[in-house]
Amino acid sequence: MSLHRRLIRILTACAAALLGAGALAQGADADHGKLLYNTWCAGCHGADPRQSQPHLAADNPGVLQDAISLVSQMAFLKTVLSSVDIGDIAAYIGSVATTGVPVLSPTPQTVDFSYQPVGTPSAPQTLLLTNLGSVALNITAITATPADFSVSGNCIGHRNPSSTCALSVVLNASAAGTLTGAVVVTFQESAAPMTVPLLGTGVLAPATPLPIVVEYFNPDLDHYFITADAGEQAFVDTGAVGRWLRTGNAFRAGGAAGVCRFYGNGATNPATGESFGPNSHFFTADPAECDGLKSAYVADAPSWRFEALDFSASQVAGAACAAGTVPVYRAYNNGAARGIDSNHRITTNRTSIAQVAARGWIDEGVAMCVPQ
């Protein structure tokens, strides 16, 4: 107990001895006292007089009068409150004061989760509840809102004075953005539950990287080849399927259209002992072209056989690529006219197209669009 409190109590004991038992003013108005308390006292002593630690002994007007005389912070009240007002405030405090005050105190005062990836539960944070009051309290409910926050732990029930129990709070953000919530602890002895603010921000994990389409050149065949399949790239890099060398050209896959990949008819032509061919791949993002080639397949003649949707891209919108995308050009070696296997070069690199065009390939322009 502070020096002030001790002094106040001694003075009050003397006053009570002098005045006798009738220290409470006759006809005091507790409702008016409540209004005055909320206006003049709550700012320093809390909305509920029982929250002040230990509880205000001012259910006696003499104690309050002494406090106003002795506590420097309260001196201003001398000119504000009449003796009738002081009697009313004391009556109000007396009407709410009980034998003791349970006070539930959280540590920390606020639980802050900072940034958390959306959909991934955070590490649990500990929230301690301590009964700082002078009597036991009974916790009846513990909730966390909104549903992104969850609370667990064993604090429900009887909590003795000075005892502490631990809760565990987890944030699992359902969407990107700032979240504010609360752990609300309801206990029987208080009309107002104890509330601990919760803070956190959901952030989106980086998107899965888009596949990279890598270009190869085979100098023995004078053929180009592309693939978005990292496993196939690693295999081609071993040299097991021929002298395929990376050209240094690559682009990112992505878009609404699946790119059809064809390979020449691999069945053996009995007349030559070789496959029908062509020994080359062809790629198109145009569904009409894809369907046309699929139906033009002939089992015992040179033709294109559909393999798979190799990667995704978007179709050319009119003559240009939509905002945020870049053109992929296609050049043709004019194999049909030259009596050699058809082959195409497919790249975002305009200079590479110009190089093969300079040696007789046909510049077919923009074949598809891919992310910038």
Ligand code: HEC
């Ligand atoms: C500006 C802040 C402030 C305001 C406003 C205030 N008090 Fe105080 N009060 C204090 C301080 C500081 C103490 C001294 C606490 C200590 O010594 O531990 C105190 C002590 C007291 C005490 C004596 C200690 C006790 O626990 O019994 C009483 C009674 C009291 N105040 C009642 C009131 C009432 C009733 C009001 C409103 C009419 C009020 N106070 C307004 C700050 C304030």
